[in-house]
Amino acid sequence: MSEWLKIKKTHAEKLLSIIVERQIVKKGNFALHLGHSTEYYLDFRLVPSHPNDFAEVCAAYADLIKNEIIELDALTGVAYSAIPFAAGTSVRLNVPYILMEKIEKEGSLRTPIYGRIKKGDRIVILDDVSASGVTLLCVASILRALGGVVKDAVVLVDREQGADKVLSEQGINLHYYLKLNEILARIPY
Amino acid sequence: MLSIPYDIIWLEKKSILAKEAALLLHKVGAIRFGNFILSSGRESPYYIDLRILPSYPIILKRLVELYVEIINNEIRNKEEIHRIAGIPTAGLPIATLVSQIIPLPLLYVRKQEKKYGLEKIVEGIIEVGDHVVVVDDVVTTGHSALEQIRVLREHGGIVNHLVVLIDRDEGGEENLAKENITLHYLMKIGDLFTYLKNLNLINQEKYDEVIRYVMKHRKGGLK
Numbered sequence: 001m002s003e004w005l006k007i008k009k010t011h012a013e014k015l016l017s018i019i020v021e022r023q024i025v026k027k028g029n030f031a032l033h034l035g036h037s038t039e040y041y042l043d044f045r046l047v048p049s050h051p052n053d054f055a056e057v058c059a060a061y062a063d064l065i066k067n068e069i070i071e072l073d074a075l076t077g078v079a080y081s082a083i084p085f086a087a088g089t090s091v092r093l094n095v096p097y098i099l100m101e102k103i104e105k106e107g108s109l110r111t112p113i114y115g116r117i118k119k120g121d122r123i124v125i126l127d128d129v130s131a132s133g134v135t136l137l138c139v140a141s142i143l144r145a146l147g148g149v150v151k152d153a154v155v156l157v158d159r160e161q162g163a164d165k166v167l168s169e170q171g172i173n174l175h176y177y178l179k180l181n182e183i184l185a186r187i188p189y
Numbered sequence: 190m191l192s193i194p195y196d197i198i199w200l201e202k203k204s205i206l207a208k209e210a211a212l213l214l215h216k217v218g219a220i221r222f223g224n225f226i227l228s229s230g231r232e233s234p235y236y237i238d239l240r241i242l243p244s245y246p247i248i249l250k251r252l253v254e255l256y257v258e259i260i261n262n263e264i265r266n267k268e269e270i271h272r273i274a275g276i277p278t279a280g281l282p283i284a285t286l287v288s289q290i291i292p293l294p295l296l297y298v299r300k301q302e303k304k305y306g307l308e309k310i311v312e313g314i315i316e317v318g319d320h321v322v323v324v325d326d327v328v329t330t331g332h333s334a335l336e337q338i339r340v341l342r343e344h345g346g347i348v349n350h351l352v353v354l355i356d357r358d359e360g361g362e363e364n365l366a367k368e369n370i371t372l373h374y375l376m377k378i379g380d381l382f383t384y385l386k387n388l389n390l391i392n393q394e395k396y397d398e399v400i401r402y403v404m405k406h407r408k409g410g411l412k
Contacts, residue, residue: 048285049272049314051292074244080277080312084295087282090246097243101278102300114240114278 004067011060012177015156016186018053019178022046025187032131040184042157044128048084058088060177061154065093065124068175069152073121076100078139079112082127089126098123103138112142119147130155130174133163140172157183199262206255207376210354211384213252217245220381222395229330231406235399237355237378239326240279253286255375256324256352260287263373264322264350271319272296272346276337280325287324296321298337310340317345328353328372331361335368355381358407379403 001009019025023046030041048054065072075095077086079102090097098115117123123143125136130153140150150172158164158176167174214220218241225236242249264270275284275297288295296313315321321341325334328351338348351365356374365372376384379400386396 045309045312046314048288048295051289051294054295055289055292080281080297080299083277083281084275084285084297087243087285088289090243091250091286094246096246097282099240099243099278099282114238115244116241 007063007067008177011063014056015060015177016183018047018050018056019183020186022050022053025183036132036161038159040180042129042180042183044085044156045081054084054088057156058085058092060156061085061089061126062092064154064175064177065089065095068173069124069154071122072124072152074098074115074117074148075124075126076113076115076139076143078125078127078135079103085128086126098143100139103135103142111146113146117143117146117148121148123148123150125150125153127153127155129157129159130163130167130176131159131161133161133166133174136163136167136172136174137170140167140170203259203262203375204380206258207380208384210252210255210375211381212388212390213248214239214381215385215390217241217248220385222391222399227329228333231359234402237327237357239283239354243282249282250286252354253283253290256283256287256354257290259352259373259375260291260322264352268349269320270322270350272313272315272321274298274321274323274337274341274346274348276323276325276334279327283326284324298340311344315341315344315346319346321346321348323348323351325351325353327355327357328361328365328374329357329359331364331370331372334361335365335370338368338370358403360406360408363408 024042024044026041026043030038032038047057075086075090076098077083079100086097098117101112103112125139136153143150152173154175157178157180159180164174219238221236225233227233272294273284273288275281277297277300281297285295296311296315299310323338334351341348350371352373354375356377358377362372382396382399385391
């Protein structure tokens, strides 16, 4: 096993124990966007309320980016849940974070981008969870329209609901630590 | 033995830090001149845009250290605090990094309740009786911060302090005081423009224009 894969496994194990200890997985019937619903919801918004765990998660994002993404000029986070993670990861890597507003309903003419993008900037999109991949694609297309080059997205957990395929068709590699099923296997409920 | 009151030492230090911050903000283009419509509908000849700060992580980190200085010297020296709250969007990256340095748990209030997922308006943990310090970028009238503070209070938080980098001096301090919130800021907008003029970063004409606006809109100022 390569050095990075060993580190990746360690991060994945730490993430799993944070997910279990902080009760990140909520069971119920949750409406997701686009008419989808789910029995298990992952609430990573709780993590910043635990400073040590938050630091560990940012370190995990930073290592994932350092080891799996060769070139980057900036990163962005999907609002709101990824804003704290993007901020923490950006200062760790000393890579600019292009602050992005929550994307409002379609047809809004206001740009949700607040940071500086130069034409040709290679930008990595950061989010907590990937499902269908539609939100990540939407963010990617906005960044691309502004001259950004988007080839990578990083998440903590992939729900395996098609994001991998949808993104790769658009030339974007999805990087993640855990699949939802690996988490559910460890949850006692 | 000669003893100098602690507050005077801190205020002296704060004015030096404010000059440093003014330079950094100017350097990244966070201070813009032109014709801007504020969220209140008021027209302003200048705009302070701290949403670009995360594009400059080293500068953001330094400014976050200044927030922490304010919190340590004006709040934590008098009372215990349990949580830091950020106001999305601009205030949230700042509050996040503040919460990591101190360190304290972070929470934030959504602008409006979302329609899916867990349908929460406060994200993060808050317990009844927690002393929460709210962090934002800039204060104008204070109305938007007050909305968020009311939500935190409804959830049982004890909120007595709002910390910002710049007070635009348009009645925010007074409006917040009416709701028993103490406003803490690194500098008032008039000080910022004075520092910039003294460093020849803005000319006399620009300075006069913005100061006229500041004087007109400050509480008890020219009407």
